[in-house]
Amino acid sequence: MFNLNPFAISGLLIIVTYFPLFLFILTKGKTKVARIFSLHILAVFCWGLGAFLNGINTNPDISINLWKFAYASVTLIPVFLYHAVILMTRRKALLEMILIYSQAIYFLFMLAIDKMIPGNYYLLNSIYWMTGSSLYIYSCIAWGIIASTAHLKLLAYYKKCYPKEKRQISALIFAIIGFVGGANNFLPGLGIKIYPYGNFLVPIHSMLVTYAILKHQLLDIHFVFKKGIIYTALLILISSIYLSLVLGFEKILQGHFNYHSTLTSIIAAFFIGILFFPLRNRVQALVDKYFFKRSPSEIAAENLMLRREVAEKEKFKAVSTLASGLSHEIKNPLTAITTFAEFLPDKLNDKEFLRKFARIVGNEAGRINNLVEQLNDFAKPAAPKPEKTNIHQLLNDTLDFLNSKFIHNRVEVVKNFIPEDLILNVDPNLIRQAVLNIILNALDAMPSGGTLTIETKWAKIIAPGTDHQTDQRSSVSKKQSAIICVRDTGVGINKKDLKNIFDPFFTKKDEGTGLGLAVTQGIMEDHGGQIKIESTVEVGTSVILEFDLK
Amino acid sequence: MSTNSTSSNNSNISPKKQVLVIDDEEGIRESLKLILADEFPMILTNDGEQGLDCLANNHQNIGIVLLDIKMPNDNGLHVLEEIKTKYPDLKVIIITGYKSVETANEAVRLGAAGYIVKPFKSDEILATVRKNLTENAR
Structure with missing residues (x-):
């Protein structure tokens, strides 16, 4: 009938942890090493299935066939691991591979013709366990040598590989604990009558492999996961372990003490549950720490990096536009x-x-040189360098x-420029990028054509927070600000969108990044200036860049 | 505006018909002159206004117009529209560095006889002008 003993539970744990892992590597892994490694995981899963079936089996007649299936899987576990390690460490080992696969084929053949498992016995009044032949002893030794050599090779490679690979491989090296636990299962087959509790260590191997994949992209698997997915997976895992422990505890009580009480089982489940509750929080905290949480300085550094990336991305877009313009401009000369x-040649005389x-x-030729120089200056990834800049020249x-x-x-x-030169102390490349972003937005806002007005003017500040008095003729020496205004006759922006217009990634365009105005705002802030937008739907939009002259 | 009245030796082409160039770029004007002046009398102008003035005074002697699209004070397509309104039979070839299907379609819709993209080849210019002036002479 049905015999859910601790060994069957350990098999069940292997099934629930290795089957999803196998599917995950199979679907996400694109490399040859990932495919071979998925076979290694599949072999462990098959062992788990065999262990579970043997654990619950109460019929001695079918036990032999179940053990054949389980042991065939066991034989293949280190073989696929060794193959994957050879691929991972980029070694050529044709002879080794032939030897490793040959021994596996030999032992599988011997297993099929009943030379490996001649019979079984009832281990500790709990499980029908296989008895091994002398060939079985050799296969155990071969298994141990291959598994150990694979890990030694990983250790040797660990010492000389790149830091990223180091992190991936260290998890695999630690996963040897699963092999040590699994090796414990060989002993009853050799006549040593100890209960195979070591099988509980096998799933640790799968957890470490999963960790190495998710955290360090082992097998080149890049998986972007959300917190919710991880928490759900953890909840399932912890619930499985919890259930297994409750059932195992109940079986131990029944098996060893022949004690049957539903109430005791409920009380046991309750106390195990109390123990598991903080464990769940603890594991969740660990996941947060290792996968999600960053210290304030790390967050600041990451934000800075993202801002730079965003600025570079926008700059690249602007450079592409300028390059396209340049290719046109260069055609005339x-x-x-x-x-x-x-x-x-015909007119030498x-x-x-x-x-x-x-x-x-x-x-x-001079014109071409100037055009290329302009683009080159703009493309330079330099820190803001303010210099006296002729704004009208830049706009033209x-x-x-x-x-x-x-x-x-x-x-x-x-x-519509002021008559005199407008000279400002700004970084010309950044201001060109800002103006370019605004003009490109204006063009997008006028798909059926229209008028683009570029205006420069002085503005006298009357009081903070109030409007400006603009004057195109007043002198620079007054306490003023300079204004560049770009006005289009496009579709305009509604009031709701106007509130979000400077938010990064806010865009109403199909192909927009939503970063143009955010970057432009950043550029203006770097210059101590500000950007304002006034817009009326179906009338047009004015973008005002204001530079304080103080 | 500069003119070159070198007459043609080609018997199929009327010696009176001239090539009018409207382009703000001196390099392009001089290049077209180099290519065409041995074979055709030429008038070189800097912008749409000069070109239209020239046509107003002399359109019966002009067989073909080579027109730039991008000029500082003019949109060549507007100039093309005006030329075709006033002189519907006059052949206008657009010469531009702006390679765009939309602009080419627009130019053809407005009546352009051809569309040449810069940088052009001298053979291409010569063949286009010869073909259009020969058709005019028939």
């Missing part, structure tokens, strides 16, 4: 140079041609780069 070069050649080709250059886009989008550009 390139056309002139190639045409003049083509005619040069034409003095007028040679004069034009020298002038036009020289000028056009940026608009020139985008000319082809204006034509394509049927956008008319109106410049």
Whole structure:
């Protein structure tokens, strides 16, 4: 009938931990080593299944076949591990592999023809256990040698590998505890009558492997998991262990003391439950610590890194736009140079041609150089470097780069600059990026064309928190701020969206990153300035960049 | 505006028909002159306004217009529209560095006879101008 003894429970634990792990590696692992490792995990799962079935089996006649299945799985466990270790450590070991697989095939064959497990016996009045032949002893020795060698190879590789691999492999080395526990199962087959409690150590191996995969991307498996998934998995695992312990405790009471009481079982379950409650919290805290939680300085460092990544991403987008503009701008001088070069051999004696050649080709080559220099300056990943910058020049250059886009989008550009030069102490590359972001947004807001107005003006600050008095003619020497205003006649932004407009990743565009205005705001803050947006739906949007001159 | 009145030796092409270039880039104007001036009389202009003035005074002698799209003060497509409104039979070839299907379609819709992308080849320019002026002469 049904005999749920501790050995069967340990088998059940192996089943519930290894089967999901096998499926996980099989579906997520893309490399050859992952595929071989999944076979190793499958072999352990099959052992667990065999152990469970043997544990609950009360029929001595079918015991032999169940043991054959279980022992076949056991034979293959270190073989696939060894193969995976060879692949992991990038070693060529053809001869070793042939030997390892050959011995496995030999022992499996001998197992199939009943040369390995000739019979069984009832171990400690609990389980029908196999009795091993002399060949069984050799197979145990081979098993131990292969498993130990695989771990020694891992240890040798650990000493010389990269830090990331070190973290992955250390978990696998510690997982040897599962092998030590599993090796305990060989003893009853050799006639040593001890209960195979070591089988409970086997699932530790699966937990360490799972940890190495999730935390350190063992087998190159990258899995982004959510807290909820981990907590649910933990809850299932802890509940399984809890259930196993309750059942095991009940069986021990019944088996060893022949004591039957439902009340005792309930009380036992209650106390085990009390013990498990803090354990669950403790395990959850550990998961938090190792997978999710960061110290404040780590969070700050991570945020800084993310901000830099975001800024670089936006900059790359801006550089791409500029590069596209550059490729267009470069075509004019390139056309002139190639045409003049083509005619040069036929006109070597034409003095007028040679004069034009020298002038036009020289000028056009200089233009190309200037264009490339501009892009190069912009692409440099440098810290903000304020310098005296002619803002009108910067705006004109940026608009020139985008000319082809204006034509394509049927956008008319109106410049309304103050008559004198507007010189500000800013980082020209950052301000160009800010302006570019704003203009690109304006273009997106005018899919059917429109008018883009770029304006510069002075603003006199009347009082904090109030509006400005703008004056295009007043002198710079007053306590003022300088304003660049970009106005479009696009679709506009509704009031609800206007509140979130500077939030990173806020976007209404299908292909937008939602980072453009967040980055622009960051640039303005770095310059001690500010950005304001005024918008009316179906009328248009004005973006105001204000630089305090104090 | 500069003119070059070199006459053509090609018997299929009317010697009076001129090539009008409208492009703000001196390098491009001079390049087109280098390619075409031995075969066709040419008028070089810097922008749409000059080009349209030239056409207003002399359109019966102009056989083809080579027009840039991107100019500082003009959108070449607007100039094209105006030319085709006033002189519907005049051939206009767009020469641009802006390679875009939409712009090409727009140019054709507005009546452009051709669309050449910079950097162009001299053979391509010569063949296009010859073909269009020959068709005009028939």
